[in-house]
Amino acid sequence: MTTQNISVTLITQGEHKFYSGTMEIDIIAATCSTNPREDDPQTGFQRTLDEKRALSIAEYIKAGGTIPSSIILSAQPDSNLTYNSKNKTISFNDAHGSFLILDGQHRVYGFRKLMNEGVKYRVPVIIYNDLSPTQEARIFIDINTLQRPVPKELLLDIKRLAQRESSDERMLDELFTNFEVEPDSYLLNKLSRIDKKKGKLSKVTFYDSMKPLLKEFNISNTDRLYSIINSYFMAANDVAEAEQFDLSEVITKATLFKILVAHSRAVITMISDNNPEDIDKISEHKKYLRRSLPGSFQEISDSKTYLKSVEVLDRKLLRRNITI
Template sequence: MPTNAQGAGPTKDDQEPFPDKEATKTTRVRKKKGVAYPALLITQNSRRFYFSTIPVDDLFPSCFVSRRDDDPLTGFQRGLNESRANDIAQYLAAGSGSIPSNIVLSAQTSTGFSYSRSSKSISFSRAPFGFLVIDGQHRLWGYHKCSVQHRVPVAIYEGLTRAEEARLFIDINTTQRGVPATLLLDIKQVAEMENAREQLLRDLFDKLQSDPKSAMAGRLSASESVRGKISRVTFNRALGGALESGVLMDADPAVRYRLLSNYLNAFDAELPDKRNLAKSSYFEAIFEIFDEVVRNTISVHRSAKQSELQQIIRPLAQLDFTAGLGGKATLTKKALVGALQTTLRKALPISGDML
């Protein structure tokens, strides 16, 4: 898929192919041939566009993108990520995946693009730099790199100026927002896509949320990011490391839950400002030191009950992380972890029977 920022046809300097030599070869062979495909005409307000499906070999060689890095004056697309295109190609080749969302294209005058009402079809010439990719460059390249030659669903505009193409790109990327990561994670169970680690984290999240004795009851949000609550994404990120090493790794499920509950309840009991426990950076920071706190508590008190954990946690919970920040802002996660670790190591008591 060549790149050209102007849309009126490539200049000699602009003719840098999409990073695939075979695509350039195919373009040279087919550039004078015309094709036609059934299409559906859609009119929305003052705009018309055409829905169709086109074999990737007929489409890819004629497509190009207008990258901002290549042309600061009129370019508007982001750079291409080949690994993302490879992932799409592998997904499409797996035999069970499908991508129903269409590629959005703008037909250039060089294609001779036209629509026949009688046959309800579109026709165009296979010309290099014939279709500007407004949305879906990674999907299109993924289709091209796929070992299976699929038909590509497309929505094609015609007669757009470069300014109109850029505005359409902005509209697509500002009004059509992706699904939040929290919701995608929450519905993995429904889709039967959870791995063992995700299932374990889900069970812990749900139990801490529903247990009336849990400090996190009412402070967790399963399917969306809510201010003042911990989302599944934050929860999984915070507990992930603690589950992969240390005291939780091989613990019995019931013991694991009790230990987590004791730990969170101990912080909740000692924190002057209870709201800190539901702040993402603070929640993640306290689990960075989870293993160290638990091991120190067991070493000193021979127990990891909530009351014993509180004695180790008490000086940590008293730290004022808004000092010097106007009482409103908080430190970064990295700074929080550093302050907690320093305080923990200073506060660890040494008694004669330890020597």
């Protein structure tokens, strides 16, 4: 067993003191351990490790990625951690189990997968000392409940800025923007770009609903797709009005929106097969929606079964009344 020394800053926050510094990932991998609750139901509090996630972190590091957030550790008795106030360093035993991971177990697991690959990489660490098991569990809870995750909608919206946008995401963003700003948009003032808002359709719901259209149809022009889908919504609204149902009031319900968009695939396919020159005409969409939507609005508005509801609408669309 050897002793390691690292430079640190001693920080006091209320009743707690901890050390802030940096450490090589091979040292972290060699000295840190977890206590998954699955393995230790009495004192364990960590989730079970995800092998795939750890591998992706290892690959991210090898590709030149950066990990600026701190690994949060609790020094265990076997670490024999001591603080030298004069040199502003801590020393500890270089042994497995010297530290318990309070936050960052998958990052550490990823580091462990790089131990024999000669990767040199330093990351920030926060090290608590002399914590009781109860204090460790409380800090774990605080870390995982007080930090609010970044909304998925915001992450989607800044992907282009980060140059991490796929071709599908670029097209979906263009389509979202059309529905967001075009004066004739059926969804005007009904969309929320960067977070979830009551009475608005989030960007995540919009993407999840519209993405299958990109896969099913050969879309080269999002303006054209906007025109087709917007006409579809307008036609659905006309059919709803005839049924004395206020579609515009409930269109922002995520499940209803996904059902209607999914059903549009069958409608667009039928128009494309029969009258492709009229594919962006409200009247043409209405002709087919009069088969499927009457009598269905309240059901799809209350639906919790997305796939079943789409199947019912598609069957009604294909059913024809034949008189002999």
